[in-house]
Amino acid sequence: xxxxxxxxxxxxxxxxxxxxxxxxxxxxxxxxxxxxxxxxxxxxxxxxxxxxxxxxxxxxxxxxxxxxxxxxxxxxxxxxxxxxxxxxxxxxxxxxxxxxxxxxxxxxxxxxxxxxxxxxxxxxxxxxxxxxxxxxxxxxxxxxxxxxxxxxxxxxxxxxxxxxxxxxxxxxxxxxxxxxxxxxxxx
Amino acid sequence: xxxxxxxxxxxxxxxxxxxxxxxxxxxxxxxxxxxxxxxxxxxxxxxxxxxxxxxxxxxxxxxxxxxxxxxxxxxxxxxxxxxxxxxxxxxxxxxxxxxxxxxxxxxxxxxxxxxxxxxxxxxxxxxxxxxxxxxxxxxxxxxxxxxxxxxxxxxxxxxxxxxxxxxxxxxxxxxxxxxxxxxxxxxxxxxxxxxxxxxxxxxxxxxxxxxxxxxxxxxxxxxxxxxxxxxxxxxxxxxxxxxxxxxxxxxxxxxxxxxxxxxxxxxxxxxxxxxxxxxxxxxxxxxxxxxxxxxxxxxxxxxxxxxxxxxxxxxxxxxxxxxxxxxxxxxxxxxxxxxxxxxxxxxxxxxxxxxxxxxxxxxxxxxxxxxxxxxxxxxxxxxxxxxxxxxxxxxxxxxxxxxxxxxxxxxxxxxxxxxxxxxxxxxxxxxxxxxxxxxxxxxxxxxxxxxxxxxxxxxxxxxxxxxxxxxxxxxxxxxxxxxxxxxxxxxxxxxxxxxxxxxxxxxxxxxxxxxxxxxxxxxxxxxxxxxxxxxxxxxxx
Ligand code: HEM
Ligand SMILES: [Cu+2]
Ligand SMILES: [Cu+2]
Numbered sequence: 217x218x219x220x221x222x223x224x225x226x227x228x229x230x231x232x233x234x235x236x237x238x239x240x241x242x243x244x245x246x247x248x249x250x251x252x253x254x255x256x257x258x259x260x261x262x263x264x265x266x267x268x269x270x271x272x273x274x275x276x277x278x279x280x281x282x283x284x285x286x287x288x289x290x291x292x293x294x295x296x297x298x299x300x301x302x303x304x305x306x307x308x309x310x311x312x313x314x315x316x317x318x319x320x321x322x323x324x325x326x327x328x329x330x331x332x333x334x335x336x337x338x339x340x341x342x343x344x345x346x347x348x349x350x351x352x353x354x355x356x357x358x359x360x361x362x363x364x365x366x367x368x369x370x371x372x373x374x375x376x377x378x379x380x381x382x383x384x385x386x387x388x389x390x391x392x393x394x395x396x397x398x399x400x401x402x403x
Numbered sequence: 404x405x406x407x408x409x410x411x412x413x414x415x416x417x418x419x420x421x422x423x424x425x426x427x428x429x430x431x432x433x434x435x436x437x438x439x440x441x442x443x444x445x446x447x448x449x450x451x452x453x454x455x456x457x458x459x460x461x462x463x464x465x466x467x468x469x470x471x472x473x474x475x476x477x478x479x480x481x482x483x484x485x486x487x488x489x490x491x492x493x494x495x496x497x498x499x500x501x502x503x504x505x506x507x508x509x510x511x512x513x514x515x516x517x518x519x520x521x522x523x524x525x526x527x528x529x530x531x532x533x534x535x536x537x538x539x540x541x542x543x544x545x546x547x548x549x550x551x552x553x554x555x556x557x558x559x560x561x562x563x564x565x566x567x568x569x570x571x572x573x574x575x576x577x578x579x580x581x582x583x584x585x586x587x588x589x590x591x592x593x594x595x596x597x598x599x600x601x602x603x604x605x606x607x608x609x610x611x612x613x614x615x616x617x618x619x620x621x622x623x624x625x626x627x628x629x630x631x632x633x634x635x636x637x638x639x640x641x642x643x644x645x646x647x648x649x650x651x652x653x654x655x656x657x658x659x660x661x662x663x664x665x666x667x668x669x670x671x672x673x674x675x676x677x678x679x680x681x682x683x684x685x686x687x688x689x690x691x692x693x694x695x696x697x698x699x700x701x702x703x704x705x706x707x708x709x710x711x712x713x714x715x716x717x718x719x720x721x722x723x724x725x726x727x728x729x730x731x732x733x734x735x736x737x738x739x740x741x742x743x744x745x746x747x748x749x750x751x752x753x754x755x756x757x758x759x760x761x762x763x764x765x766x767x768x769x770x771x772x773x774x775x776x777x778x779x780x781x782x783x784x785x786x787x788x789x790x791x792x793x794x795x796x797x798x799x800x801x802x803x804x805x806x807x808x809x810x811x812x813x814x815x816x817x818x819x820x821x822x823x824x825x826x827x828x829x830x831x832x833x834x835x836x837x838x839x840x841x842x843x844x845x846x847x848x849x850x851x852x853x854x855x856x857x858x859x860x861x862x863x864x865x866x867x868x869x870x871x872x873x874x875x876x877x878x879x880x881x882x883x884x885x886x887x888x889x890x891x892x893x894x895x896x897x898x899x900x901x902x903x904x905x906x907x908x909x910x911x912x913x914x915x916x917x918x919x920x921x922x923x924x925x926x927x928x929x930x931x932x933x934x935x936x937x938x939x940x941x942x943x944x
Contacts, residue, residue, distance in 0.1 A: 231646075234699070234700075241699075242692065245695075248691075249688035251753075252755070266676060272936070325673075330606055330610070334763070339759050341671055346606050347674075348607050348933065349673055367761070368762055372447045374450075374833065
C-alpha cells in the first residue's frame with residue numbers, strides 16, 4: 217500500500233464532510249440536553265431539591281419516622297403524606313394505601329442498609345439511603361394494586377423484600393381516615 | 404516490533420481465563436433465577452456468584468486487557484521495546500494476586516456485597532484489599548504508559564505521536580483519575596470499618612465517591628475497543644483511517660467529559676440535590692459526542708477500504724467489504740450492538756425516563772449489551788488480530804472465528820433484548836429468586852427463559868473463543884511480520900500541540916471533576932449525623 221499522502225482537493229472535501237457531521241452531532245446533543253432541561257423545568261419533574269437527613273439509630277425513638285407516624289395521612293390542604301421505612305428485608309408499612317387522583321408526598325428512609333423503592337406500573341422509583349430522607353411528589357391516576365419491590369441489593373434476603381401499594385377511590389380513602397389517623401393496608 | 408511477547412501473552416491469557424470462569428458464573432446465575440430452575444437453592448450462593456462475576460468482569464478482565472493491549476501498542480506503534488519491563492511484571496502479579504486475595508473471602512461467603520460495595524454493608528477486609536491491589540497494579544501500567552510516551556516524544560521532537568499510542572495513553576490517564584473515587588471510598592471509608600477501627604460510615608458519601616468511578620470506568624472498558632475501531636479495523640480490511648485529527652479529538656473528549664457526569668447514577672438518590680444532578684445530566688449529553696464522531700469515522704473508513712478494492716454505488720460498497728475477515732465481522736457486529744445500546748443509554752441519561760427503568764433488569768440488560776456485547780466482541784477481535792504476532796504461529800480457522808463471533812452476537816441479542824423488556828415491566832435487578840407463580844410476575848417468566856437460553860449460547864461462544872486461542876498456540880510456526888496499525892488517509896505532517904499532548908486536557912479533567920464533585924462531597928463531609936452503623940455481612944462476625 218502506498219504511504220505517501222496527497223494534499224489535494226480530496227483532503228478539503230473530506231474535512232468539509234467531517235465538519236458537517238461534527239456540527240450535526242453537536243446539534244443532536246444540544247437538542248437532547250435542551251429537551252431534558254425544558255421538560256424538567258416546565259413539567260416540574262426535577263428530582264428532589266434539598267438534602268434532608270434522618271438518623272437511623274434514633275428513627276424509632278423520635279422524629280417523623282416513629283412507628284406510630286408511619287403510613288398515609290391527610291394534610292390540612294387535602295394532599296396526602298405517606299411515610300415509610302425500609303429495613304432488611306421488609307417495608308413498614310408493608311402495604312401502603314393511597315387515594316387516586318390526589319397529590320401525594322412520599323417521605324421514606326432506611327433503618328439499616330441501602331434499599332430501593334420501586335412501585336411497578338408507575339414511574340415511582342427512588343433509593344432509600346440510611347441517614348437521608350427521600351422525598352418525592354407522586355400521583356396515582358386510577359385505583360388498583362401494585363407491587364413494590366426493593367430494587368437494590370440489601371443482603372441475602374433481598375429477593376424477599378416486596379411490599380404492596382393499594383390505590384383506592386378518593387372518597388373511600390377519606391372515609392377510612394375518619395376512623396384512623398395513619399392508614400396502612402397491612403394488618 | 405513486539406519484543407515482550409510473554410508479558411503481553413500473560414496479560415491476555417489471565418484476562419481470558421478470568422473471563423471464562425466468570426462467564427460460567429454468569430450463565431449459572433441466569434439459569435438459577437429463571438423459571439427453568441425448579442430446585443431450591445441457597446440464595447446466598449447467588450449473591451456470592453454475582454459478587455465474583457461482577458468483580459471479575461468489571462475490574463479484573465477489562466483491566467488486564469487494557470494493560471496487555473497497552474504494552475503491545477507501546478512496542479508496536481513506537482517501534483521500540485517497552486521501558487520498565489520489570490515494573491510491568493510487578494503490575495501483572497499485583498493484579499493476579501489481588502484477584503485471588505479478593506476472591507477467597509467472596510467464595511467463602513464473607514463478602515457478598517456485590518462489586519458496587521454499597522456501604523453500610525461491609526464484607527471481609529480482604530475483598531477490598533484485593534480490589535485495591537488490582538487497581539494499584541493497573542496504576543503501575545498507567546505510569547509506564549506515561550513514561551514511554553514522554554520518552555518517545557523527547558526522542559522525536561515535533562513528530563505526531565502515533566494515534567494508537569495517543570489513545571492508549573488517554574485511556575490510561577482516564578483510568579488513573581477515575582479510579583480515585585473508589586480508592587478514596589475504600590481507603591478512607593470502607594477499610595477502616597471493615598478492619599474494625601470504626602463502626603459507622605456515611606453511605607450517601609460512599610455512593611457519591613463510587614459514582615465518580617462507576618461512570619468513567621465504562622470508558623476505560625471502552626477505550627481498547629475504540630482503539631481497535633480506529634487503528635486495527637481499517638488496516639485489517641485494507642483501508643485507511645478517514646481522519647487522524649478527529650480520532651484524537653474523540654479520545655480527548657472522553658478524557659475531559661467522562662468523569663464529571665457520574666452523578667447520573669444517583670438521579671434517584673436523596674443525598675445529592677437537584678442542581679448537581681442537572682449539571683451531570685448535561686455533561687452526560689456531551690459524552691455522546693465522541694461516540695457519534697467515532698461512528699462516522701469508522702463507517703467512512705470502511706467505505707474507503709471498500710472503494711479501494713472496487714466497491715461502488717451508494718450502498719453497493721457495503722457488499723464489497725471483506726465479510727469473511729473476522730475483524731470486519733466483529734467490528735460490524737460491535738457497531739450494531741453499540742447502536743442498540745446507545746439508544747438505551749439515551750433513555751438512561753434523561754432523569755425523567757430513567758425513573759421508569761432505574762435499578763430494574765433494564766440496567767443489567769443495557770450494560771451487558773454494551774459491555775459484554777459491543778466492547779467484549781472487540782476484545783475478541785484484538786486477540787485474534789494479535790495472536791499470530793504473539794505466538795509466532797500462523798492464524799488458522801477463520802471459519803471458527805466467524806462462527807464464534809456470530810454466536811456471541813446472537814447470544815447477546817437473545818439474552819439482552821428480553822432482559823431490557825422485563826426491566827420495562829418493572830422487574831427489579833439483583834434478585835436470587837422470583838416467584839413466577841405470582842400473577843404480577845408471571846408475565847416476565849417467558850422473557851427470563853429467553854435470556855437464559857441466550858446465556859447458554861454465550862457460554863458456547865466463549866468456549867469456542869478459548870479453543871481458537873489454544874489452537875493458535877499450537878498451530879504451524881509462521882512469522883507474522885511486524886505488527887502495524889492503520890494509517891490515516893491524509894497523514895498530518897505537523898499536528899497542533901493540543902492534539903499531541905495531554906497537559907491541558909488533564910487540567911480540564913481534574914478541574915471539571917472538582918467543580919462537579921467538589922460541592923456535593925464537601926456538603927456531605929460536613930454532615931456528621933449521616934454516619935450510620937455498619938452492617939457486616941457473612942458468617943465471620
Ligand atoms: C463479557 C461478558 C460479561 C460482562 C462484562 C459481564 C459483566 C457483569 C457485571 C459487571 C455484573 C454485575 C452487575 C450487578 O451487580 O448488578 C454482571 C451481573 C450479571 N451477569 Fe454478567 N457479564 C458478562 C456476561 C454475562 C453472561 C454471558 C451472562 C449470562 C448469561 C451474564 C449474566 C449475569 C447475571 C445474571 C448477572 C446478575 C444480574 C442481576 O442479578 O441483576 N453475564 N455481569
Ligand atoms: Cu433489597
Ligand atoms: Cu454512568
